[in-house]
Amino acid sequence: MKITNEPLVLLRGARLIDPVAVTDEVGDLLVRGGRLERSEGPPPAGAKVLDLAGHVISPGFTDIHVHLREPGGEESETIASGCAAALSGGVTTMYAMANTNPVNDDPAVTSLIIERARAAGGLVRVFPVSAVSRGFLGEELVDFEAQVAAGAGAFSDDGVPVVSEDLMGRAMERAAALGSLVLSHAEDKTLAAGGAIREGEVSRSLGVPGIPAEAETRAVERDIATAERTGAPIHICHVSTAGSVRALRAARARGVPVTAETAPHYLVLTVEDLRGGDPHFKMNPPLGTEEDRLEVRRGLAEGVFDAIATDHAPHAAAKKSGGLAKAAFGIIGMETLLPMVMTGAVEEGLISLPRALALLTTGPASVMGWEPAGLGAGAAADLNVLDLETLWTIDVEAFASRSRNCPFDGREVRGRVRYTMVGDSLVDHEA
Numbered sequence: 125m126k127i128t129n130e131p132l133v134l135l136r137g138a139r140l141i142d143p144v145a146v147t148d149e150v151g152d153l154l155v156r157g158g159r160l161e162r163s164e165g166p167p168p169a170g171a172k173v174l175d176l177a178g179h180v181i182s183p184g185f186t187d188i189h190v191h192l193r194e195p196g197g198e199e200s201e202t203i204a205s206g207c208a209a210a211l212s213g214g215v216t217t218m219y220a221m222a223n224t225n226p227v228n229d230d231p232a233v234t235s236l237i238i239e240r241a242r243a244a245g246g247l248v249r250v251f252p253v254s255a256v257s258r259g260f261l262g263e264e265l266v267d268f269e270a271q272v273a274a275g276a277g278a279f280s281d282d283g284v285p286v287v288s289e290d291l292m293g294r295a296m297e298r299a300a301a302l303g304s305l306v307l308s309h310a311e312d313k314t315l316a317a318g319g320a321i322r323e324g325e326v327s328r329s330l331g332v333p334g335i336p337a338e339a340e341t342r343a344v345e346r347d348i349a350t351a352e353r354t355g356a357p358i359h360i361c362h363v364s365t366a367g368s369v370r371a372l373r374a375a376r377a378r379g380v381p382v383t384a385e386t387a388p389h390y391l392v393l394t395v396e397d398l399r400g401g402d403p404h405f406k407m408n409p410p411l412g413t414e415e416d417r418l419e420v421r422r423g424l425a426e427g428v429f430d431a432i433a434t435d436h437a438p439h440a441a442a443k444k445s446g447g448l449a450k451a452a453f454g455i456i457g458m459e460t461l462l463p464m465v466m467t468g469a470v471e472e473g474l475i476s477l478p479r480a481l482a483l484l485t486t487g488p489a490s491v492m493g494w495e496p497a498g499l500g501a502g503a504a505a506d507l508n509v510l511d512l513e514t515l516w517t518i519d520v521e522a523f524a525s526r527s528r529n530c531p532f533d534g535r536e537v538r539g540r541v542r543y544t545m546v547g548d549s550l551v552d553h554e555a
């Protein structure tokens with residue numbers, strides 16, 4: 125990856141898919157001083173020209189569910205390595221979860237994350253996600269106003285869900301009053317406790333403690349009920365069960381203010397992939413059955429989901445060893461986001477390419493209450509040039525992430541980010 129400063133670049137002949145303007149056309153884009161202009165005719169004097177026939181240009185991707193491990197878990201990921209992994213996957217905006225050490229329940233942690241992301245080059249915009257409760261203890265709300273003032277982009281006790289419905293409802297109302305949002309890791313720990321993979325025939329045959337699907341589905345139903353009771357919006361993270369999809373479908377039809385995301389792995393993998401005992405297929409929520417996978421896909425096609433997020437959860441090798449029962453939950457995902465969405469959903473005809481790109485750009489942004497720059501004239505450059513034709517093989521050793529816990533290593537895929545531009549910085553991913 126090579127990053128250069130380019131005051132004048134002509135991006136010539138690509139298919140421009142802009143989910144902001146809802147346009148899809150072949151054309152030329154000029155980036156002058158970091159801003160977009162439409163261009164026709166010969167390149168202006170002094171312009172660097174990239175001939176991009178056969179490529180697609182989209183806005184930069186937004187990943188609303190990322191775990192950077194800094195502070196406290198730098199052996200797995202730092203803010204700098206996480207930003208490099210993001211950039212490598214075309215993610216130019218991310219939301220970083222609060223389960224660091226210390227937990228991000230204080231504006232000092234929010235500020236530290238923002239400062240270090242800037243120090244790492246500043247090409248990836250990082251919104252720290254504040255904890256909902258102090259210390260993730262589920263007892264006392266953090267100072268919502270102070271966290272928003274410091275730059276927190278949302279609130280979540282991701283990984284340690286808020287047990288009290290009352291506290292959750294108050295958190296949702298306070299976030300809403302500030303124009304912010306609570307992101308729910310929907311998991312009933314009384315059902316999930318001690319489990320490692322989805323409960324069923326595979327968990328029993330491997331002798332590994334199981335997590336029933338209801339651990340997620342019931343928690344999703346509870347969050348929907350809380351949104352209905354309070355009128356305050358809720359966002360459901362990493363949806364994996366058929367029951368959750370059905371509950372979300374019904375809630376949205378009733379007009380409940382609920383948004384939701386799923387992750388690429390729930391579109392392509394199932395609990396059957398765990399038969400070999402590989403901890404790289406262990407994450408939370410756990411991979412479900414084929415019925416779950418198909419219902420998540422149906423939900424995606426129908427518009428039940430607003431966004432695809434990665435739940436990028438880096439773990440150093442030592443934490444991913446010791447067998448299925450002991451290994452940590454989670455997989456990395458930002459560097460395989462585009463190819464897994466392309467291979468797992470677009471190429472199979474589940475969703476169109478423009479819809480897929482919307483789920484990576486305008487969709488997640490609208491969940492968070494803002495609109496991306498898009499590809500229109502005058503916008504600040506924040507875009508990816510995509511090669512969706514060339515077959516390539518995922519190689520975890522080539523990743524920018526500090527961790528290697530990826531279940532897709534060795535897969536032949538399509539969908540590669542060729543260039544990224546943020547302002548006047550041009551990232552050449554193949555140099």
Ligand SMILES: [Zn+2]
Pocket residue numbers: 282283309361362408409
């Ligand atoms: Zn989570």
